[in-house]
Amino acid sequence: MTKYFRYIAIILFLAATSCSHKEIICPASENRQITVLFDWDHASGAAPEGMTLYFFPAGSREQIWRYDISGPNGGPVELPTGSYRMVAFNSDLPGIEISGKDSYSHISANARRASSGDYIASTGMLYGTTVSQLEVTPCGVRYSDSNGTVKECGQSIVRCHPDSLATAFTLLFKSVSGLERVASATAILHGMAPGIKIADRVPEGNGASLPSQLAFNTAGHEMTSGATGFYPADAKGITLQLIVACNDGKTYSHNFDITEQIMNSPSKHNVIIMIDNISIPDGEPSSPDDEIGGIDVGVDGWSNIEIDIGVTLP
Structure with a gap:
């Protein structure tokens, strides 16, 4: 019987001193x-x-x-x-x-x-x-x-x-006729957010314009560019402006409403904007039916602009 009680005492001692019953003591350090x-x-x-x-x-x-x-x-x-x-x-x-x-x-x-x-x-x-x-x-x-x-x-x-946190925008102009007359072209996304709050990933503001230079594929009748910015805080009224400088020294502009493409993009991190079947003006655009800010706007949607559109980026 004495031996039995001795075993009980040993078991109780081990249980009392096991890790699960010890108080964890952490080293004191600031x-x-x-x-x-x-x-x-x-x-x-x-x-x-x-x-x-x-x-x-x-x-x-x-x-x-x-x-x-x-x-x-x-x-x-x-x-x-x-x-x-x-x-x-x-x-x-x-x-x-x-x-x-x-x-x-x-x-x-x-x-x-x-x-x-x-x-x-x-x-x-x-x-x-x-x-x-x-x-x-x-x-x-x-x-x-x-x-x-x-x-x-x-x-x-x-x-x-x-x-x-940013969005990669890919801009693709397909089936472009008259591309051989173009010396350079710029695409500008209007209505972008200029910033984003990092903690809650919410875009801040609207109205920023994000330009990018277009590359040509004359044989394939395509122009492409890419730019990275912040997804619009309000994806309404977003426009893509195409500005082409032709070999004859004239510069033309055309605006495209891309709100639907932005809103329907499957990803906010990678957005593809596609404009299909456009014609570069050969000479003056069609007879203007309106005048906005001194710029003649033709019925074909092209504007003949005579201002310096150069933008110096930081």
């Missing part, structure tokens, strides 16, 4: 190193040269932390223990300016403005990701992923999934 890793499964093929990370503390008067990490994979950063919200985006785009860096909800990416008017430069593809709740503790990290799932990691690893 600053902790965490590792932010980027998984590019939402943006296959992306390989930015570097990423910029902003950590906004929960306290309004606390310091905002910024880190620049080279390469697309992420890396270690050091933060004081506390609560944060994080924004990260690629840092290799000269066509982008960052504003609102004082808060998580205000930080925005903006296309650089041209020398005049509402023209903006092509931004290049912007990628971004956020962590809305991040707790840095002496024992590791606790954070909410993009699906709202709370994750904890004793190794202090935060995994993020950047996605496209």
Whole structure:
């Protein structure tokens, strides 16, 4: 019987001292190193040269932390223990300016403005990701992923999934007659958003104009170009302006309403605009039936313009 009670005592002792009953004691340290890793499964093929990370503390008067990490994979950063919200985006785009860096909800990416008017430069593809709740503790990290799932990691690893924040616009003019008379051509998207709020991925504003130079395929009767910018905040009244400078020194302009193509695009990250069956004017356009701002507008939709349309982009 004594031996039996001895076994019971040993079992109770082991149960009392097992890991499940121990209080976890974390090392006391104000600053902790965490590792932010980027998984590019939402943006296959992306390989930015570097990423910029902003950590906004929960306290309004606390310091905002910024880190620049080279390469697309992420890396270690050091933060004081506390609560944060994080924004990260690629840092290799000269066509982008960052504003609102004082808060998580205000930080925005903006296309650089041209020398005049509402023209903006092509931004290049912007990628971004956020962590809305991040707790840095002496024992590791606790954070909410993009699906709202709370994750904890004793190794202090935060995994993020950047996605496209900008839109790649592909412009295709097919079955173009009279292309042999064209010396150069420019396409301008009117009604674009000049910027986007990174945290909630909402485009800001309308009315920006995004120009791009067209390349010719004379044998195939096609003109193509590509530009990257921000999807319109309000996809209504979006127009594509085609400006052609002909070999005879005359310049013509034609506007196309592309609202329906924008709204019906299956993706907001990759939009293809197609204009089919157009004819470049041979000489003066048809007799004008209206006059707008000193520009004769012919019944065939072409305008003969005599102004300098050059735009110096930043």
